[in-house]
Amino acid sequence: MAPSPLGPPNPLSGTDAGWQLDPAIVFLNHGSFGSLPVAVAEAAERHRRFIEAQPIARLGRGVADLLNAPKEALGRLLGAPPERIGLVENATAGIAAVLRNVAWHPGDEVVTTGHVYGAVRQALFRERDLHGIAIREVSVPLPVQSSDDVLARIVAALTDRTRLVLVDHVTSPTALVMPAREIVKACHARGIAVMIDGAHAPGMLPLDLDGLGADWYTGNLHKWVYAPKGCAFLHASAQRAHETHPASISHHYGAGMDLEFGWQGTRDVGAWMAITDAIAWMEAFGAGAVMDHNKRLAEWAQRRMVDSGLFEPISPMDGSMRGSMAACRLDARWRHRFASVEALQAAILAEGSVEVPCMELHGDWLVRVSAAPHNRPWQYERLIDTMRSLDRAI
Structure with missing residues (x-):
């Protein structure tokens, strides 16, 4: 299921369909309320x-x-x-x-x-x-x-x-x-x-x-x-x-x-x-296979985000403290443009149709992505492209 250590995992067969998500929205926030399969x-x-x-x-x-x-x-x-x-x-x-x-x-x-x-x-x-x-x-x-x-x-x-x-x-x-x-x-x-x-x-x-x-x-x-x-x-x-x-x-x-x-x-x-x-x-795909897919996708997404230069890692890049979500930190310049993390989250949704949580913890601004069976690598690229677009306006 992992074509190469540097690439994302192959999607689990059969997970392209069977969800109730709005196809117009790139949904990277499974970690909040989940997404219920149709079945x-x-x-x-x-x-x-x-x-x-x-x-x-x-x-x-x-x-x-x-x-x-x-x-x-x-x-x-x-x-x-x-x-x-x-x-x-x-x-x-x-x-x-x-x-x-x-x-x-x-x-x-x-x-x-x-x-x-x-x-x-x-x-x-x-x-x-x-x-x-x-x-x-x-x-x-x-x-x-x-x-x-x-x-x-x-x-x-x-x-x-x-x-x-x-x-x-x-x-x-x-x-x-x-x-x-x-x-x-x-x-x-x-x-x-x-x-x-x-x-x-x-x-x-x-x-x-x-x-x-x-x-x-x-x-x-x-x-x-x-x-x-x-x-x-x-x-x-x-x-x-x-x-x-x-x-x-x-x-x-x-x-x-x-x-x-x-x-x-x-x-x-x-x-x-x-x-x-x-x-x-879950067990129809293999519960272990679902967990492994999600963890590998989160690992790849975190690396892509950090490599873009827009995000800073907050956990070991070896994945030892990561599951199927990854959070990254933003530098201080984002606060000069946006009044709050809520305003930033709204801007990401408006600019790129990407639903992703932005949170503040003890003064740090964080962006947290989830990796679920319905997620695909291009969705994280959309997030990065959206952040680049917003960054140019700062």
Whole structure:
């Protein structure tokens, strides 16, 4: 699948069609909300119609049976038993569930990094305001040198007051693959609980959650597993499962994760049922082949962007901290032309019909590209050409 080390990978056969994307837009932002294959969208709609035909029998009495297949398929993908996987609507809900279940004491510390997702930072602030805990954000300056450097910075921030370490598996603004296994090991050696925010990781990276050993792990499925929006999960270790409850408490409180997360009130179970179809869609190409294609395409795209002279790398160019997204930094001159990263993103869309996220992190302006099965090399060339055109106007 890789014709040469310097070239992009060959597209996966059969991925040219079967998407709902607007062909007039070059879509390089799969990492935000994903893009749903037509086959999975149609399956989800079939599941919804099935439920609506007999809502009491199938939703009221039979919901547990309906969720068995998606949870079993998800367990095989994630390397975890289905009874310790709770379905939620997004990773934000998974994090909220864990934070609300911790019995905080004033002065407890949570350690995260400066690359933490904005919504998670706000959730931590809420716990701080309610319970008097301290939030410590570890500085990880750009460009990041290595996983070992990240690990050393996190370990150096741990104290005898650290109650929880909450870190991304793949950071959102900077697209860095963090050393999750090493972080878990270092924290557990000190008796500190770990939650991994794996919003981007399922379907991007091979996962073995029980082997990873984090106390809690949450991840989205609408991104790199190609499931409908509203599909995500929370996994708890065997030691933590009994104390893990959904943020929305319903009829089965105290009955275990399987029952508690299986009914959190009325919701779109049809989307969750389509998790099985999404995983089957991936496996038709080979889940490993999809991940490999995306990673190779992101590697090639990052190199092309850096070689253009318009972008600066923020992660090792050997790909050791990269999955199927790549973020690059822009130099300071772009701020003289554009009032904000939002204005720059709008200009890229208007000039080149390219949808790509532009973000600011601690004063750095970043452009993050995604590499999904529907993406092709010419789309990244369009981004580079668009940036050149905008650069000439600066």
